[in-house]
Amino acid sequence: MNDSPDKREAINRLKEQTAHLSIISNTGLVVMKFVVGFAIGSVSIISEAIHSSMDLLAAVIAFFSVKKSAEPPDAGHSFGHGKFEDISGLIEALLIFVAAIVIIVEAALKILGGNERVFSPTLLYAGIAVMGISVLANWYVSTRLMKVAKETESIALESDAWHLRTDIYTSLGVFAGLILIHFTGLTILDPIIAVAVGLVILNAAVNLLKRSFADLIDHSIPKLDEDRIKAIICEHASEYAGFHGLRTRRSGPEIFIEFHLVVPGEVSVTQSHDLADHLESDLLVEYPRANVTIHIEPCNKGCNRCGPFCTYYEKQEKQKQHKT
The missing domain is CATH 3.30.70.1350 (Cation efflux protein, cytoplasmic domain)
Structure with a gap:
């Protein structure tokens, strides 16, 4: 037999609460990044906002998938609803893949256009602060997500955690890039960093696609x-x-x-x-x-x-x- 009903209910409640935390965190980061990114005109910050938007969508999908997968077997699904988490991982990967392509194309057009602009020092500081907040928030939430994912064997929460960990690295890259722009005045670094962000996101999407697809076709466990x-x-x-x-x-x-x-x-x-x-x-x-x-x-x-x-x-x- 599997876990007792009370234990299973506690596990499902923990998964839903953790997925909800990810939604709240990502919503705040998306708003901040878009506001500051458009205010400065920074394609790297806007690309990070798009990245966080995908993370937010992934968090929403993860939330609903863990709720659905928690439903007990019924007449139409005698083996349960676990595959909903695998499907959510596949959808998340496809969305991230599209976002990465959009970011890379937009950044490449900025580089080829060669139009440099002067960033306001005050707004540049705001961008640096937002990226710093993003790193800290995503570090905390992704650590929490990964811990619960391992405890409950949830691929939906684990996928969400990996999204946020990718966001940590890309946010750090943008953070360092904005500091370099502040000291060097080389605004061309902005779209170059955005391309790097897009490539990192693209790699994460490909890896997630592989794993989600493997589970959907009933691949053996390791x-x-x-x-x-x-x-x-x-x-x-x-x-x-x-x-x-x-x-x-x-x-x-x-x-x-x-x-x-x-x-x-x-x-x-x-x-x-x-x-x-x-x-x-x-x-x-x-x-x-x-x-x-x-x-x-x-x-x-x-x-x-x-x-x-x-x-x-x-x-x-x-x-x-x-x-x-």
Whole structure:
């Protein structure tokens, strides 16, 4: 079984509260960056405002996706609604990709136009201050998002956290660029920094697209996790003959684990069921959002389905070694 209803409700409430925090933070940053960016006429700050707008949209999508994915299975969705988080990650990635292209094109046109303007020192200070506030706010919110994402295995919150971490680096770049403009007067640095911001955002979008798409097509969970699952099963090797056909996949915060457990023919149905329950409980200790399906099979001595995980196979190998 999965988490208790009370624990699951607490997890879902925590996810929604954290996603809501991201919405509030991004809304404030978007307004500040657009106001200051247009006041100065800085394409790098405006590009950061566009970036934060995408983060805001991503936060809104994440908020609604975690609410939807938290809904229990129903007649039309017997495996739950976890894929809503994967879909949200894909939509967020596409939006970020478009934003990056717009930023790069606009900045490139500014560079090719060669029209430099003088920035007001007072407004330039305001731009530097806004970028500094953006770095601090996004650092706090992204750290919070990532912590909750890891605790709840939420790809939607993790995607949102990565967006904000990307924003930290780009905001730092704009922050440093504005300081350089202040001391050197080279306003051409403004669109050059904007191009760099766009390229960083583009890279983040591509990585997120890959991950979201992998989960949507039921990609297996990482090999390290599959090896750990095998190790947990093997801790009870003395109680069964072997296992085979391990399959895994992820659906939003949920993971699905399936395998065939081969037991000696003389083991009763009750004993086999108890063993399956025990294995499921052990797996849920490390993977609390797992849905475990175990198919019990009687052992047909001499087959090769279980391979090195078969205790009968292991005994045969030891006998061969002993004879040699």
